[in-house]
Amino acid sequence: MDSLNSLIDGFGTALTPVNLLWAALGVLLGTAIGVLPGIGPAMAVALLLPVTYGLEPTGAFIMFAGIYYGAMFGGSTTSILLNTPGESAAVVAAIEGNRMAKAGRGAQALAAAAIGHFAGGMIGTILLVVLAPTVASLAVDIGAPDYFAIMVLAFIAVTSVLGSSRIRGLASLLIGLTIGLVGLDQMTGQQRLTFGSLQLADGIDVVIVAVGLFAIGEALWVAAHLRRSTGKPIPVGRPWLGRADVRRTWKSWLRGPLIGFPFGAIPAGGAEIPTFLSYVTEKRLSKHRDEFGKGAIEGVAGPESAASASAAGTLVSMLTLGLPTTAVAAVMLAAFQQYGIQPGPLLFEREPDLVWGLIASLFVGMVLLLALNLPLAPLWAKLLRIPRPYLYAGILFFAAIGAYAVGGEAVDLVILLVIGLIGFGMRRYGLPVLPAIIAVILGPSAEQQLRRALQISDGSVTGLVDTPFSVTVYVIVALILLWPLGRKVLGRDRA
Amino acid sequence: MSDENNTPSRSATARSWLREHSELGVCVLLLALGVLVLTDALTMSVDITQRGPVGPRTVPVAVGIGLLAVAVLLAVDVLRGGRGEAEGGEDVDLGEPADRRTVALLTGVFLAFAVLIGPLGFPISGALLFWGSAYALGSRHHDRDPLIAAGLSLVTYFVFDNLLGVPLPGGPLMGVL
Numbered sequence: 001m002d003s004l005n006s007l008i009d010g011f012g013t014a015l016t017p018v019n020l021l022w023a024a025l026g027v028l029l030g031t032a033i034g035v036l037p038g039i040g041p042a043m044a045v046a047l048l049l050p051v052t053y054g055l056e057p058t059g060a061f062i063m064f065a066g067i068y069y070g071a072m073f074g075g076s077t078t079s080i081l082l083n084t085p086g087e088s089a090a091v092v093a094a095i096e097g098n099r100m101a102k103a104g105r106g107a108q109a110l111a112a113a114a115i116g117h118f119a120g121g122m123i124g125t126i127l128l129v130v131l132a133p134t135v136a137s138l139a140v141d142i143g144a145p146d147y148f149a150i151m152v153l154a155f156i157a158v159t160s161v162l163g164s165s166r167i168r169g170l171a172s173l174l175i176g177l178t179i180g181l182v183g184l185d186q187m188t189g190q191q192r193l194t195f196g197s198l199q200l201a202d203g204i205d206v207v208i209v210a211v212g213l214f215a216i217g218e219a220l221w222v223a224a225h226l227r228r229s230t231g232k233p234i235p236v237g238r239p240w241l242g243r244a245d246v247r248r249t250w251k252s253w254l255r256g257p258l259i260g261f262p263f264g265a266i267p268a269g270g271a272e273i274p275t276f277l278s279y280v281t282e283k284r285l286s287k288h289r290d291e292f293g294k295g296a297i298e299g300v301a302g303p304e305s306a307a308s309a310s311a312a313g314t315l316v317s318m319l320t321l322g323l324p325t326t327a328v329a330a331v332m333l334a335a336f337q338q339y340g341i342q343p344g345p346l347l348f349e350r351e352p353d354l355v356w357g358l359i360a361s362l363f364v365g366m367v368l369l370l371a372l373n374l375p376l377a378p379l380w381a382k383l384l385r386i387p388r389p390y391l392y393a394g395i396l397f398f399a400a401i402g403a404y405a406v407g408g409e410a411v412d413l414v415i416l417l418v419i420g421l422i423g424f425g426m427r428r429y430g431l432p433v434l435p436a437i438i439a440v441i442l443g444p445s446a447e448q449q450l451r452r453a454l455q456i457s458d459g460s461v462t463g464l465v466d467t468p469f470s471v472t473v474y475v476i477v478a479l480i481l482l483w484p485l486g487r488k489v490l491g492r493d494r495a
Numbered sequence: 496m497s498d499e500n501n502t503p504s505r506s507a508t509a510r511s512w513l514r515e516h517s518e519l520g521v522c523v524l525l526l527a528l529g530v531l532v533l534t535d536a537l538t539m540s541v542d543i544t545q546r547g548p549v550g551p552r553t554v555p556v557a558v559g560i561g562l563l564a565v566a567v568l569l570a571v572d573v574l575r576g577g578r579g580e581a582e583g584g585e586d587v588d589l590g591e592p593a594d595r596r597t598v599a600l601l602t603g604v605f606l607a608f609a610v611l612i613g614p615l616g617f618p619i620s621g622a623l624l625f626w627g628s629a630y631a632l633g634s635r636h637h638d639r640d641p642l643i644a645a646g647l648s649l650v651t652y653f654v655f656d657n658l659l660g661v662p663l664p665g666g667p668l669m670g671v672l
Binding site for chain 2: 388398
């Protein structure tokens, strides 16, 4: 019951007027961002990093969490009304949701999605409250070799599980590691890849890398391929559900989190896989299987609930182990680093106000989101009509402010543009962006932990595998690496 | 001259082969980056600063070797017919060829902003950035665009500089006001 008491204290933090304001601002921004095409939650959080320079950490993270959850809510609106999902998590919602909207049941689809997000987020956050302190206390005495193992797991998982090509994921990871190397070596002060420039000796700020890859890279990429005729959103009324619909969907809302939460907690690419799995499950269990593909409401309710629960699962790994499993978590981790806070098992002991305030604000945010999204959905849908030149010019504008605010130097803007062009090239040639950003954020600390571990063991490599924890993690890494091989063998047997 | 006339098809096929395999350019860049990282690591003087068995050199060397290996593996993949899938999106139409002019214009506008923010300050250079980008992206409302740009830039300046405590340069305009 310890965590229950902490949670009540957390509500004390979350319900102060200032923090309520940040939560409200976060969910408003998040919903708008989710609805707006072209801006994902990771880009939004990256663009807002400079705002945090003047904020205290609790408020900033409450706002970021609001953006994360809000973008999940808003993303499904775009999927359902426009059939062009921006967030990968919302792809599945478009399958059935857009069919429903075309058949005049858009209001029901939006309601099923919004309540699904609410249910998934609530259940996911409750699981977070129950599990996170346990995970943290289990992991509390892990040392340098264990941290290094976790980071290796993160690197391997993002390059192998995501995307269609491992080799391109690996290329992206190495580009990120290289960017992370620039600057003074943390342990010896040795200059690396600075080419004698004072500017580079400080390293390239993570904010500049994140904004460059996510915002500038994306804006340039869209600019090169801007759709001349944007699709017309389907007009829709206020979302509501009839009794028959509720009877069909309540089980789906409850099933979604069971699939979404565990997948969010492991580095398997966030909400993409669990939403799809949830869709398949709902299809198999539904009594209206013939409706699937023509607008089945279960196919909206289940996956959307899974998506929000996976966001809660992501926070478990991020807060207790410092392991980012999605792009948003990676950028939030960068924000923690800006404040000099190290997420990990000790976070719950050292910063209880921050952590429990953040968790409590998730509950607050969820209620706000439901209130914002059910009655106001038609209003949000209007955002889809914003002229695209303004939208992408605005992204460039705020990206420029973000990079300039880091140090007040014009050179940073040039570095930002160069990284943006790298991001453009990566999108052109199918190199995923996520491994690069995770490598930039985790690379330097991975190197430190590696060197610390080897220092303790006096250079012997066995020092990296001398704890049960690290051995377990490396076994998982090996399984991920060998998985495609095994699948090939199995496939050959079948053939 | 006559040479070119004799082999138009060969040079054309070579060019189209290169265009189809433009991804090899990525391999070249990765290779160059790998060489750069390795040279930097190996020319580093580590004698005085080394503490513990692993010095500042080890990880860069590993990353450099990794880059070289990935460059080669990617080249093999491309030559075998592997293709990186271009990223889709809500406003992305991959059916048409890339619009390089827009990207070049946007890059120019952004560089101009980096140069102008010092002398002109944020409110003016920021408005130019927004207006220029919107123009490059195809907006042709000559009455509305500059007004939106100026309004956005001024409001943002005040919000960041006064409310959020993120200092931005005011420039001559703020000196006058």
